[in-house]
Amino acid sequence: MSEAVVPDALVSPAVxxxxxxxxxxxxxxFSYVGIDAILEQxxxxxxxxxxELNIMVVGQSGLGKSTLMNxxxxxxxxxxxxxxxxxxxxxxxxxxxxISHDIEEKGVRMKLTVIDTPGFGDQINNENCWQPIMKFINxxxxxxxxEEININRKKRIPDSRVHCCIYFIPPTGxxxxxxxxxxxxxxxxxxxIVPVIAKADTLTLEERDFFKKKIREELRxxxxxxxxxxxxxxxxxxxxxxxxxxxxxxxxxxxxxxxxQVNGRRLLGRKTKWGTIEVENIAHCEFAYLxxxxxxxxxxxxxxxxxxxxxxxxxxxxxxxxxxxxxxxxGIPEHHLAAHEM
Numbered sequence: 001m002s003e004a005v006v007p008d009a010l011v012s013p014a015v016x017x018x019x020x021x022x023x024x025x026x027x028x029x030f031s032y033v034g035i036d037a038i039l040e041q042x043x044x045x046x047x048x049x050x051x052e053l054n055i056m057v058v059g060q061s062g063l064g065k066s067t068l069m070n071x072x073x074x075x076x077x078x079x080x081x082x083x084x085x086x087x088x089x090x091x092x093x094x095x096x097x098x099i100s101h102d103i104e105e106k107g108v109r110m111k112l113t114v115i116d117t118p119g120f121g122d123q124i125n126n127e128n129c130w131q132p133i134m135k136f137i138n139x140x141x142x143x144x145x146x147e148e149i150n151i152n153r154k155k156r157i158p159d160s161r162v163h164c165c166i167y168f169i170p171p172t173g174x175x176x177x178x179x180x181x182x183x184x185x186x187x188x189x190x191x192x193i194v195p196v197i198a199k200a201d202t203l204t205l206e207e208r209d210f211f212k213k214k215i216r217e218e219l220r221x222x223x224x225x226x227x228x229x230x231x232x233x234x235x236x237x238x239x240x241x242x243x244x245x246x247x248x249x250x251x252x253x254x255x256x257x258x259x260x261q262v263n264g265r266r267l268l269g270r271k272t273k274w275g276t277i278e279v280e281n282i283a284h285c286e287f288a289y290l291x292x293x294x295x296x297x298x299x300x301x302x303x304x305x306x307x308x309x310x311x312x313x314x315x316x317x318x319x320x321x322x323x324x325x326x327x328x329x330x331g332i333p334e335h336h337l338a339a340h341e342m
Contacts, residue, residue, distance in 0.1 A: 047107060047108065047109075049156070050108075050109035050110060050111060051108070051109070051110040051111070052110070052111045052113075052159045053110060053111070053112050053113070053163055053164075053299065053303070054098075054112075054113040054115065054140075054159070054160060054161060054162050054163050054164075055069070055112070055113070055114055055115065055162075055163065055164050055165075055166065055294070056114075056115040056116075056117065056133075056137075056162045056164070056165040056166070056191070057069060057114065057115070057116055057117070057165075057166050057168065058117045058120055058133060058165055058166070058167050058168065058183070059120065059121065059167060059168025059169070059170075059198060060120060060121035060122050060168075060170065061118065061122050063168040063170060063198035063199060064168075064198050064199055064255045065078070065116065065166075065168055065198075066078035066079065066080040066116075067255040067256060067257060068166075068168075068196075068198075068253060068255035068287075069114050070255070070257040071255040071256060071257055071268060071279060071287065072290075072291055072294065072295070073101075073103060073112065074257075075101070075103065076257075077099075077101050077103075077112060077114055078099075078114055078116070079097050079098075079099045079114065079116045080116075091118055091119040091122075094117055094118070094119040094120050094129055094132045094133065095117070095118050095119055096115060096116075096117055096132060096133070096136045097115070097116045097117075097118065098113050098114065098115040098116070099113070099114055099116075100112065100113040100114075101113075101114075113160070115136075115162060117132075117133055120133070121179055126179050129179070129183075130182060130183045130186050130187060133183075133187065134186060134187060134190065136162075137161075137162050137165075137187070137190050137191050138190065138314065140160045140161045140162060141161060141310075141311050141314040141315070142314075142318070143160060144157060144159065144160070144161055144311065145314070145315055145318060148315075161306055161307070161310075161311055162191050162306070163192065163302050163303050163306045164191070164192045164193075164194060164227070164294065164302050164306075165187060165191045165192065165193050165194070166194050166195075166196060166294075167180070167183065167184060167187075167193055167194070167195045167196070168196055168198040169195055169196065169197050169198065169215065169250060170198060171197055171198060171199050171200055171202045171203050171211070172211075173203055173207045173208075173210070173211050174211070174214070175214050175215075175218060176214075176215055176218045181218065181222050181224070184219070184222075184224045184226065185222055185223070185224050188224050188225050188226060190310055190313075190314070191306070191310060192226075192227040192229075192302050192305055192306060192310070193224075193226045193227060194226065194227050194249075194251075194290070194293070194294070195215070195219075195226055195249060195250035195251075196250050196251045196252070196253045196290060197211060197212070197215075197250050197251070197252040197253065198253065199254065200252035200253055200254055200285050200286070201254045201270065201277050201284075201285065203252070208252050211252075212248075212249075212250060212252065215249075215250050216249065216250075219249075226249060227298075227302065227305070228242040228245055228246065228298065228301070229305070230242070230246070232305055232309065241297075245289075245293060248286065248289060251286040251287070251289055251290040251293075252285055252286050253285055253286055253287045253290055254270060254277055254279055254284070254285040254287060255279065255287070256268050256269055256270045256277075256279050258270070258271075260276050262276050262278070267279070267280065267281075268280060
């Protein structure tokens, strides 16, 4: 009986190509199925579709929110950079303003939306100033939900949900303000919050460490679960990585979109009379850790938690509300509805 001929396309990538190239030698791995090729298929599909990331920045004016966003993505992505006015007045009420950019790096396309909240924390009375932000976040969940429940829904639903909220804490060196506690306590239930100490170069290293420790204690005391949330760790490896991040939160950051020449190297930094503060130098500040968390290591996880936890909680609540409203309209007693849901 003659030997079966194995098509080139089915030869293991170790000895030949998936795309019909000839094998490099006589040895053929007949046990190879090709399941691992799914990774390449997923990569190609993702490259075609591109990615979306929606980041909200919250904090009072003057804390360097725009500068930090420009530093993170090494381009003018903040609202102020694009829509600069001669002199921007502090709004009397909180405004929510977003601006989108298409960013490309090494063939990977990403639609980045930066959502700014001018007016937050800038009033004499800041009571309930978290409410417009909470409403905006929920409005994005509602828009996604309405698209999802359409009979003829889109093949790919536009995602305007807020994936991450960077909360800027003023570098007082003492403790969190009641405003900080109230905002993070309420918003941590609906969005991934990453707290940062803004303009951390105004603190000494000792002050910075004390302030970070104090903030972590206050977050625990007030039951505030910032990203990465302990309850969402998937396995032991995840827990080990995320525990190191949780020990560093809040990140003490310095932002700058100015380049300087230091010892023959070009780098982003802030020049002072006594030297240059290097933004990406972990000995100077923790910007690099924040960047790695948001972009290089946890970006997909941040989006997954938004979709599978925060949005899912909103979706369940809204659909339950709808069911209750329909039941009431049909004259079904509420205890019958509750028994049915159980």
